[in-house]
Amino acid sequence: MGRTIEALGKMQGHSFPVIIDVHNREQLSSDKLKEIDAAIEFSTPSVAPENIKDCINMGVPVVSGTTGWNEMVPEVEAYCREKNGALFYTSNFSVGVNILFALNRKLAEIMDQFPEYSVSINEVHHVHKKDAPSGTAISLAQQILEVNKQLSSWNLKGTNDPQGDSAGQLPIEAVREGEVKGQHSIHYESVLDSITLSHDAFTRDAFAAGVLLAAKFIKDRKGIFGMQDLLKL
Numbered sequence: 001m002g003r004t005i006e007a008l009g010k011m012q013g014h015s016f017p018v019i020i021d022v023h024n025r026e027q028l029s030s031d032k033l034k035e036i037d038a039a040i041e042f043s044t045p046s047v048a049p050e051n052i053k054d055c056i057n058m059g060v061p062v063v064s065g066t067t068g069w070n071e072m073v074p075e076v077e078a079y080c081r082e083k084n085g086a087l088f089y090t091s092n093f094s095v096g097v098n099i100l101f102a103l104n105r106k107l108a109e110i111m112d113q114f115p116e117y118s119v120s121i122n123e124v125h126h127v128h129k130k131d132a133p134s135g136t137a138i139s140l141a142q143q144i145l146e147v148n149k150q151l152s153s154w155n156l157k158g159t160n161d162p163q164g165d166s167a168g169q170l171p172i173e174a175v176r177e178g179e180v181k182g183q184h185s186i187h188y189e190s191v192l193d194s195i196t197l198s199h200d201a202f203t204r205d206a207f208a209a210g211v212l213l214a215a216k217f218i219k220d221r222k223g224i225f226g227m228q229d230l231l232k233l
Contacts, residue, residue, distance in 0.1 A: 001042040001065065004204040005211050012212060028054040038063055038215040045069040045131060049076050056085035061218040063088045063211060067135025077224050088218045088225040091135030093210030095231065097184070100199045101139065102233040104186055107197060108144045115150055117188040117195070120157075124175040124183040132156065132174035136184055141170050144186070181206075 006016050018032045027033070028051065039055040041048060045068030053076065055062045064087065073089065080087045092098065111117055123137040133141075133156055141154040154170040185198035201207070210227070217230050227233070 001204060001207065001211075002040075005040055005042070005208045008205055008208045009212055014212065014215075028058075033058050033060055036060060037219045040065075040211055040215060042066055048072075052076055052087060053079055056080055056083050056087070059085070061086035061088070061221065063214045063218060065090065065093055065207070065211060067091050067138075068131030070135070070138065080224060084222055086218050086221050086223060086225070088214045088230075090214075090227045091139045092182075092207070093214060093227065094182075094199075094201060094206045095210055096201070096206060097136060097182075097199050098210075098227045098231055098233055100184065100197060101143065101227075103197055104140050105143050105147075107186070107188075107195070108147045111188055111195075112147050112149060114190075117190045119144060119148070119151075119170060120187050120189075121154075121170065121172045122175070122183075122185045122187065123172065124177065124180050126179045126181070127176045129176060132176065133172040134174065134182070134184070136182070137172050137174065140184065140186060141172060144170060 006019070009016065017036060018027060018030065020027050033039070033055070038061045041051050041055070041062055041064040043051055043066050045066060048064060048066035048069050049072045052062050052064055056079065062085070077087065111119065121137050121140055123134045125134060138154070145151055145154065150168065151170050152168045154172055157171045157173040181204055182201040183198070185196055188195040214230055218225060
């Protein structure tokens with residue numbers, strides 16, 4: 001994602017004066033960082049929270065798309081507010097996926113009136129993706145859980161969790177194969193018919209374009225933001 005964002009950003013006329021990876025992380029405290037408009041953070045779940053905090057400490061707005069650290073998000077958001085920083089975080093920067101989120105919320109409200117339909121989520125990603133289920137799948141599940149009175153939690157299908165696949169849980173199937181950029185579907189099924197919402201990303205540019213929009217949006221702002229703030233969906 002970092003290379004894709006850099007390539008697309010340069011095509012749009014943006015510059016990337018500081019590029020930090022595992023080999024030069026000490027640059028997170030560099031004075032060069034203070035001169036940039038926004039930091040774009042795509043790393044791994046184990047280091048994302050500290051990366052974001054380091055940028056906030058330098059007074060730099062942060063756009064983060066790293067997933068798999070949900071349990072730390074409230075703490076990092078609280079830290080950002082305490083330091084009067086700026087954080088733009090979402091599980092998926094694709095405009096198309098965020099349209100899917102809006103449709104998912106509306107469909108979940110409708111389907112709560114029809115308990116004869118069971119709901120499940122399926123996501124497919126490339127074999128290099130470290131977290132499962134995807135952050136996008138979890139976001140979709142949380143939207144459904146907010147309104148579906150029959151469900152109390154989600155579970156990863158196929159795990160050894162003794163509570164898995166039981167009544168009251170929303171099953172998520174996570175598949176890792178090839179170089180799939182990202183596929184997500186929400187499936188409702190009754191004995192009579194089925195309804196499916198789906199999104200299929202063809203290229204990482206779909207995510208990179210949203211990241212660059214977010215970086216422009218967060219410049220000179222303070223607070224916590226997401227794609228709903230940017231797209232007004």
